[in-house]
Amino acid sequence: MGDAGEKSASTSEADPRLADLERDALVYAAVVDSALDAVIVVDEDGRVVTMNASAEACFGYSKSEALGRSIGELIVPDRHKAAHEAGLARYRATGVPHVLGRRVEMEARRKDGATIPVELAITEVKLPDRRYFTANLRDLSAAKAAETEIQRQRDALHQTEKLAAIGSLLAGVAHELNNPLSVVLGQATMLEEELAGIAAASATGARATQIRIAAERCARVVRSFMAIARQHKAEKRAVQAPALLDGAVELLSYGLRSNGVAVYRDYDGQMPEVFVDPDQLQQIVVNLIVNANQALQETEGSRAIEIRTFVGDDGHARIVVDDSGPGIPDALRAQIFDPFFTTKPMGVGTGIGLSxxxxxAQSQGGQLGLVPSLLGGAAFELVLPVATRNGGQVEQEAGDPAPDIQPATGLRARVVDDEPDIAKLVSEALSRHGYRSDLAGSGAEAQALLSATGGAYDAVICDLRMPDVDGAALFQWIKAHHPALAGRVLFITGDSLGPAAGLFLAECGRPFLEKPFAPGDVARLVAGFSTLPRATPGT
Incomplete structure (x- = not known):
């Protein structure tokens, strides 16, 4: 060994060119072996001559395993092997390159059988006696994953923007529906009251009742849409779950009925109230029913959804939405709550409903998860905290029967609304309780009339959104010019889900009614003004 080393050293000293070649070979080997990309050298028969460490790490073969074996056998996927062999044979026969000197993307196979995307560049090395080919391969797995994630986030942003646009459209449609719906509901209610007890008008009275019931149903649907579109901080309170569950079913009744889905209810009559934000609870249930209805579309035979409520052993309330659909495969059960994961066809689902x-559910202090289905499909269980009652009274909801209000006399109200039919409805409702109403079609008109009368009114009922001077601006003007009257303002609005309107109503502290409303609601709230000091002209 010592003699060989001495001979090599002496040879290098004798021939400097040989020393340069040896040095260059060592440098080249070091550069190739430390390259981040995989480098595989093959002979003209396609057999591996050498490979660097990155190639070993990328494809899982050690150099000793790979040497002498066909590169097609090692890293070319089975479905591409025929084309690979044909390409080699064509080049050997014609000398015309096909992929030499170009960068191409293709699939390569690892030792474990997995395929990965790679970028390939092949160069030819010609020696006096034969040819070699150097394949430089770059693993594109990370780049492709990043590209996929960017596209996913782009799609997610698009879906978010689309949902925001739908929410705005929904708010606008609901607001436009609320005005005529308020008139239908209010006039039907008052007609029903006028015909009550008149035997000759019993048939007409029955028809008025039917109109009122249908209008109330429409009002519940609109309120449900508004609740789903509403974006606000959770406002938890004690609520009866069955009423919200029935509201969700009613909201989706047409789609369920047209899909041939039967909805069954199994409510625990002894289940206490739950402590939740009612709007958010209804949104959860609506999402679950929509998912179940879509799953049932592909189900042959009977289609059913069952909604069950009960109290668990841990004392928490439970709501289960169960369906007779195909269910959820075990392999996917851990993923269904992931954002943007969906098993639905393109264009059918966004993959965000369950997330x-x-x-x-978690924001309510509860949980949502999968449980075994009694109907053979998918069953989702919503666990919620039970409300603890401290003797407080439950606030009366708009639309509840108004308490018995004794009519007053000599009272005067200013009704401000740019919808004449709404203003007339409010005026008629107040007239039954001793109010004489003066109407104004805009905030600017109301300011002029209030100035002319010195603000001597017992109540001001004002629409919140008007084209010139809106309700918020009118209220600030009243506070500045007739402060005693500011405590007698009642707002009527179909826009309380808007951030500006919601913020104003929260800050001003004045009572308000959301359209559509019943005439009795106006009288109930205005009746509370009777205990306040009456405004006098000039105050």
């Missing part, structure tokens, strides 16, 4: 629902 949002679980987040809403």
């Amino acid at each position: 949002i629902s679980r987040g809403l």
Whole structure:
């Protein structure tokens, strides 16, 4: 060994050119072996001559395993092997390159059988006696994954923007519906009251009742849409779950009925109230029913959804939405709550419903998860905290029967609304309780009339959104010019889900009614003004 080393050293000293070649070979080998990309050298028969460390790490073969074996056998996927062999044979026969000197993307196979995307560049090395080919391969797995994630986030942003646009559209449609719906509901209610007890008008009275019931149903649907579109901080209170569950079913009744889905209810009559934000609870249930209805579309035979409520052993309330659909495969059960994961066809689902629902459930102090289905499909269980009552009274909801209000006399109200039919409805409702109403079609007109009368009114009922001077601006003007009257203002609005309107109503502290409303609601709230000091002209 010592003699060989001495001979090599002496040879290098004798021939400097040989020393340069040896040095260059060592440098080249070091550069190739430390390259981040995989480098595989093959002979003209396609057999591996050498490979660097990155190639070993990328494809899982050690150098000793790979040497002498066909590169097609090692890293070319089975479905591409025929084309690979044909390409080699064509080049050997014609000398015309096909992929030499170009960068191409293709698939390569690892030792474990997995395929990965790679970028390939092949160069030819010609020696006096033969040819070699150097394949430089760059693993694109990370780049492709990043590209996929960027596209996913782009799609997610698009879906978010689309949902926001739908929410705005929904708010606008609901607001436009609320005005005529308020008139239908209010006039039907008053007609029904006028015909009550008149035997000759019993048939007409029955028809008025039917109109009122249908209008109330429409009002519940609109309120449900508004609740789903509403974006606000959770406002938890004690609520009866069955009423919200029935509201969700009613909201989706047409789609369920047209899909041939039977909805069954199994409510625990002894279940206490739950402590939740009612809007968010209804949104969760609506999402679950929509998912169940879509799953049932592909189900042959009977289609059913069952909604069950009960109290668990841990004392928490439970709501289960169960369906007779195909169910959820075990392999996917851990993923269904992931954002943007969906098993639905393109264009049918966004993959965010269950993720949002679980987040809403957790914000209520509860949980949402999968449980065994009694109907053979998928069953989702919503666990919620039970409300603890401290003797407080439950606030009366708009639309509840108004308490018995004794009519007053000599009272005067200013009704401000740019919708004449709404203003007339409010005026008629107040007239039954001793109010004489003066109407104004805009905030600017109301300012002029209030100035002319010195603000001597017992109540001001004002629409919140008007084209010139809106309700918020009119209220600030009243506070500045007739402060005693500011405590007698009642707002009527179809826009309380808007951030500006919601913020104003929260800050001003004045009572308000959301359209559509019943005439009795106006009288009930205005009746509370009787204990306040009456405004006098000039105050």
